[in-house]
Amino acid sequence: MKTTDIMARLQQKYPLEKEYLQAVQEVLESIEDVYNQHPEFEKAKIVERIVEPDRIFTFRVTWTDDNGEVQTNTGYRIQFNSAIGPYKGGLRFHKAVTPSMLKFLGFEQTFKNALTTLPMGGAKGGSDFDPVGKSNDEIMRFCQAFMLELWNCIGPDQDIPAGDVGVGGREIGYLYGMYKKLAREYNTGVLTGKGGTWGGSILRPEATGFGALYFTQHLLEKAGKSIVGKRVSLSGFGNVAWGAATKARELGAKVVAISGPDGVCEIPDGITPEMIDYMLVMRASNRNKVQDMAVKFPTLCKFTEGKKSWSVPVDIALPCAFQNELSEEDAKELKANGCWCCCEVSNMGCQPGAIHFFQHNGVLFAPGKAVNAGGVATSGLEMTQNAEHISWSGAEVDEKLHFIMKSIHEQCVKYGTQPDGSIDYVKGANIAGFMKVATAMLEQGII
Numbered sequence: 001m002k003t004t005d006i007m008a009r010l011q012q013k014y015p016l017e018k019e020y021l022q023a024v025q026e027v028l029e030s031i032e033d034v035y036n037q038h039p040e041f042e043k044a045k046i047v048e049r050i051v052e053p054d055r056i057f058t059f060r061v062t063w064t065d066d067n068g069e070v071q072t073n074t075g076y077r078i079q080f081n082s083a084i085g086p087y088k089g090g091l092r093f094h095k096a097v098t099p100s101m102l103k104f105l106g107f108e109q110t111f112k113n114a115l116t117t118l119p120m121g122g123a124k125g126g127s128d129f130d131p132v133g134k135s136n137d138e139i140m141r142f143c144q145a146f147m148l149e150l151w152n153c154i155g156p157d158q159d160i161p162a163g164d165v166g167v168g169g170r171e172i173g174y175l176y177g178m179y180k181k182l183a184r185e186y187n188t189g190v191l192t193g194k195g196g197t198w199g200g201s202i203l204r205p206e207a208t209g210f211g212a213l214y215f216t217q218h219l220l221e222k223a224g225k226s227i228v229g230k231r232v233s234l235s236g237f238g239n240v241a242w243g244a245a246t247k248a249r250e251l252g253a254k255v256v257a258i259s260g261p262d263g264v265c266e267i268p269d270g271i272t273p274e275m276i277d278y279m280l281v282m283r284a285s286n287r288n289k290v291q292d293m294a295v296k297f298p299t300l301c302k303f304t305e306g307k308k309s310w311s312v313p314v315d316i317a318l319p320c321a322f323q324n325e326l327s328e329e330d331a332k333e334l335k336a337n338g339c340w341c342c343c344e345v346s347n348m349g350c351q352p353g354a355i356h357f358f359q360h361n362g363v364l365f366a367p368g369k370a371v372n373a374g375g376v377a378t379s380g381l382e383m384t385q386n387a388e389h390i391s392w393s394g395a396e397v398d399e400k401l402h403f404i405m406k407s408i409h410e411q412c413v414k415y416g417t418q419p420d421g422s423i424d425y426v427k428g429a430n431i432a433g434f435m436k437v438a439t440a441m442l443e444q445g446i447i
């Protein structure tokens with residue numbers, strides 16, 4: 001069956017799963033040509049199988065809030081594909097979480113993990129629990145209740161969750177504490193993103209942002225450009241934006257905008273180390289307001305309500321927040337204001353119209369599954385350290401992360417170079433990831 005027919009069938013079968021269909025469509029468009037050149041893939045129905053998760057766990061999570069009121073949420077774990085290794089991927093706590101969102105993320109994760117060079121399959125999970133405005137105790141009680149159901153579905157050699165939007169080091173701690181109590185397993189391998197004194201890898205918190213900047217450096221180098229002195233805008237102020245801002249500054253770029261759901265903070269002279277530290281305080285407060293930055297640093301920072309980072313003139317845009325956060329209109333505004341590069345750090349951060357616009361209007365673009373893979377790659381490095389019962393130095397982890405990001409860039413170039421010499425990073429990342437997973441599935445038979 002042709003990839004277009006497979007897509008049409010999925011649209012019929014899951015008409016309401018918008019994000020999932022969007023993610024699948026992008027991959028199927030990219031791989032169409034290579035798929036047609038491999039009749040053995042078609043015979044084994046690789047595409048029909050690769051787009052469906054292996055299994056989905058859905059469970060009720062009941063917990064008590066600070067007022068003593070009983071609250072109920074829904075929890076999920078989607079084990080998407082295990083062809084190249086155990087299930088691996090983050091947990092997202094956000095009020096908008098649906099099975100469609102987690103299916104898109106699990107699907108993306110499968111290809112992203114394949115790009116890392118490490119043996120990890122794809123998974124994703126989470127809950128429609130909204131951390132905004134919750135106290136620390138409420139977060140703890142929710143995490144414990146969530147793990148009460150999840151623990152049976154995961155294991156250090158089976159499925160290894162980590163963080164994502166709304167799940168950082170604090171949440172991983174509470175989840176891990178409960179897992180140990182229930183499973184009576186005291187090895188450290190079942191979750192990644194752990195604390196430094198109980199099995200976490202040095203640099204895991206920074207890794208997504210750092211890796212994204214290493215990838216951006218390779219992309220710029222290939223295009224004969226440098227990041228030094230360039231103006232950069234980021235969206236969000238969570239863990240990923242924090243790591244990206246830290247490394248961008250370190251490499252000599254100037255981060256002139258960060259944003260939140262409430263608006264944008266412009267920082268004309270560039271973000272300072274104190275402001276970067278304050279991002280962590282803002283994240284821990286669970287207020288979800290970027291305006292807090294302008295209140296704390298009124299002379300350095302100007303807040304505008306309702307605006308995005310994409311309205312600020314920059315050279316390089318780095319979406320670091322949420323899927324579909326950058327629309328075609330935003331892409332046009334960025335370009336009109338002089339932007340010439342967009343590296344997607346969030347998962348599927350750019351809408352299809354924005355990607356199309358960038359690619360056809362001379363703006364360098366690379367997709368999240370390549371750019372942000374440093375996070376899960378460093379989770380893979382954490383798993384290795386846990387399995388060996390050792391911890392590597394920061395320098396060792398950083399060197400491996402560098403190597404992995406370089407190799408991901410090379411894979412994109414290998415599979416994405418077009419007849420005119422330009423590089424289609426979307427195609428490159430999708431084909432490279434697909435070839436690895438598809439070949440593994442083929443070799444393991446019809447299962």
Ligand code: GLU
Nearest residue numbers: 089090162163164376379
């Ligand atoms: N949530 C991150 C991602 O989207 C990290 C997953 C992990 O470390 O397992 O890749």
